[in-house]
Amino acid sequence: MTAKITLNANSAIAAIDERIYGSFIEHMGRAVYTGIYEPTHPTADANGFRQDVTDLIRPLKIPVIRYPGGNFVSGYRWEDGVGSSRPVRPDLAWQAIEPNQVGTNEFMDFLSQVGARPMFAVNLGTRGAQEAADLLEYCNFPSGTYLSDLRIAHGYPQPHNIKLWCLGNEMDGPWQICAKTAEEYGRLAHETAKMMRLLDPEIELVVCGSSFREMPTFGDWERTVLRHTYDDVDYLSLHTYYQNLTGDIPSFLASNVRMDSFIKEVRAICEEIKAEKGSEKDIYLSFDEWNVWYHFQKDGKQPPKWTVARPIEEEAYDFADALLVGSMLITLINNADFVKIACLAQLVNTLAPIMTEPNGKAWAQTTYYPFLYTSQRGRGRALKAELNAPTYNCKTGAEIPYIDCAAVLSNDELTLFMVNKNLDETLPCELSGLPCKTLIEWITLNGHPLYATNTANSAPVQPRTHNAPVTLGETISFTLPKASWNMIRFAMPIPG
Ligand code: AHR
Numbered sequence: 346m347t348a349k350i351t352l353n354a355n356s357a358i359a360a361i362d363e364r365i366y367g368s369f370i371e372h373m374g375r376a377v378y379t380g381i382y383e384p385t386h387p388t389a390d391a392n393g394f395r396q397d398v399t400d401l402i403r404p405l406k407i408p409v410i411r412y413p414g415g416n417f418v419s420g421y422r423w424e425d426g427v428g429s430s431r432p433v434r435p436d437l438a439w440q441a442i443e444p445n446q447v448g449t450n451e452f453m454d455f456l457s458q459v460g461a462r463p464m465f466a467v468n469l470g471t472r473g474a475q476e477a478a479d480l481l482e483y484c485n486f487p488s489g490t491y492l493s494d495l496r497i498a499h500g501y502p503q504p505h506n507i508k509l510w511c512l513g514n515e516m517d518g519p520w521q522i523c524a525k526t527a528e529e530y531g532r533l534a535h536e537t538a539k540m541m542r543l544l545d546p547e548i549e550l551v552v553c554g555s556s557f558r559e560m561p562t563f564g565d566w567e568r569t570v571l572r573h574t575y576d577d578v579d580y581l582s583l584h585t586y587y588q589n590l591t592g593d594i595p596s597f598l599a600s601n602v603r604m605d606s607f608i609k610e611v612r613a614i615c616e617e618i619k620a621e622k623g624s625e626k627d628i629y630l631s632f633d634e635w636n637v638w639y640h641f642q643k644d645g646k647q648p649p650k651w652t653v654a655r656p657i658e659e660e661a662y663d664f665a666d667a668l669l670v671g672s673m674l675i676t677l678i679n680n681a682d683f684v685k686i687a688c689l690a691q692l693v694n695t696l697a698p699i700m701t702e703p704n705g706k707a708w709a710q711t712t713y714y715p716f717l718y719t720s721q722r723g724r725g726r727a728l729k730a731e732l733n734a735p736t737y738n739c740k741t742g743a744e745i746p747y748i749d750c751a752a753v754l755s756n757d758e759l760t761l762f763m764v765n766k767n768l769d770e771t772l773p774c775e776l777s778g779l780p781c782k783t784l785i786e787w788i789t790l791n792g793h794p795l796y797a798t799n800t801a802n803s804a805p806v807q808p809r810t811h812n813a814p815v816t817l818g819e820t821i822s823f824t825l826p827k828a829s830w831n832m833i834r835f836a837m838p839i840p841g
Contacts, residue, residue: 419470469513531573
């Protein structure tokens with residue numbers, strides 16, 4: 346069967362908010378120490394940041410990076426990470442030693458190197474509204490107060506102007522340091538938001554949704570928290586990680602369909618609370634943690650506790666993982682009307698597309714590539730792509746289309762992002778509804794064993810140009826390779 350895709354230039358989902366190509370760096374594992382920061386590395390700059398790593402990050406064009414956690418933030422004292430005295434502390438979240446060599450100001454320096462903006466999280470685990478407001482004063486108040494002058498004394502005369510803030514992290518999770526009930530968290534988030542906005546009315550705030558869809562309190566948590574905070578916040582967070590533990594790749598590749606339902610369920614809850622409150626205001630979604638996560642253990646063992654840069658959760662992503670990451674990005678684009686921020690969790694070493702060897706190489710995992718191209722080219726208007734495609738049944742019984750497709754229209758270009766989940770057969774496609782002038786390029790990831798991975802010394806999973814025929818005309822025809830991620834770019838006729 347041929348898959349039919351119908352587009353209409355007047356039927357846009359929304360303008361894509363570039364912040365859906367955000368990422369995340371937590372003080373966790375080797376994300377910071379021996380990841381982005383390693384002063385003794387041959388490529389380190391004067392601030393200790395590895396330039397081989399920033400060279401891999403920059404092409405990703407990441408607009409925002411979430412920091413400093415994650416679970417880490419719920420026990421973090423931000424004052425430890427500024428000024429000349431840097432206490433060494435036990436990090437209870439990851440049972441590691443935190444040397445506090447990198448903190449707020451160093452991270453802001455790092456962001457300017459990679460061209461990203463900050464998305465900071467405040468600690469609403471062990472701490473509260475006052476410490477959150479203190480951090481905001483330190484970062485954003487111009488001068489003339491104790492904490493803004495302290496920032497200046499630390500060598501940062503200009504305010505950091507951090508505009509995007511997360512009110513804690515996964516506060517419903519029993520693993521979270523000082524987890525809260527929805528009532529407790531809702532009240533605290535409300536009061537914290539109030540203080541932060543009094544100090545800087547221009548900030549945007551993200552309130553915590555459930556840690557993941559399968560939490561027993563999912564739904565009730567969102568409703569209760571939003572009843573307390575609907576008027577105070579701009580975004581509600583979602584987190585999800587998928588995995589392929591049983592080797593059932595067709596079911597694994599269907600995970601983005603669950604992601605899509607999750608988004609739609611949370612969106613419905615936001616709309617329900619909006620109606621209940623009779624509010625004029627919309628709040629949107631921040632999918633601020635998403636990825637594949639297997640809970641890696643080396644040889645079945647966790648690395649020893651209480652070390653600096655404890656090497657936890659260093660996943661080796663395979664080709665199948667790259668296909669799902671490509672599909673999850675398609676799902677985010679197709680929900681561009683409600684998802685305004687999303688963060689691939691994470692960026693370096695911990696659950697990451699970029700890996701480093703201490704004192705050695707930096708290299709790209711398989712999942713780097715779909716993220717790279719989607720972030721570079723997935724900007725513009727997301728069009729509704731009506732799909733009539735063959736389907737398969739995965740073990741859950743769900744009927745899943747073999748293809749995922751997102752269509753992005755910019756001034757003079759149409760870009761299709763497509764995944765063919767059929768592991769055995771190519772898939773002929775016909776695209777209609779938009780006149781395309783020429784094919785600009787077709788980049789694909791295909792032809793690799795599903796479990797193929799890249800390493801520091803060998804990187805078999807690489808994108809390449811696909812030179813298969815594309816027939817242009819009223820209907821555009823092409824055939825997707827089996828088990829493939831694809832980006833197909835067309836030039837559009839110049840209007841008028
Ligand atoms: O990204 C890794 C961890 O996953 C984060 O610290 C936490 O928020 C989530 O559970």
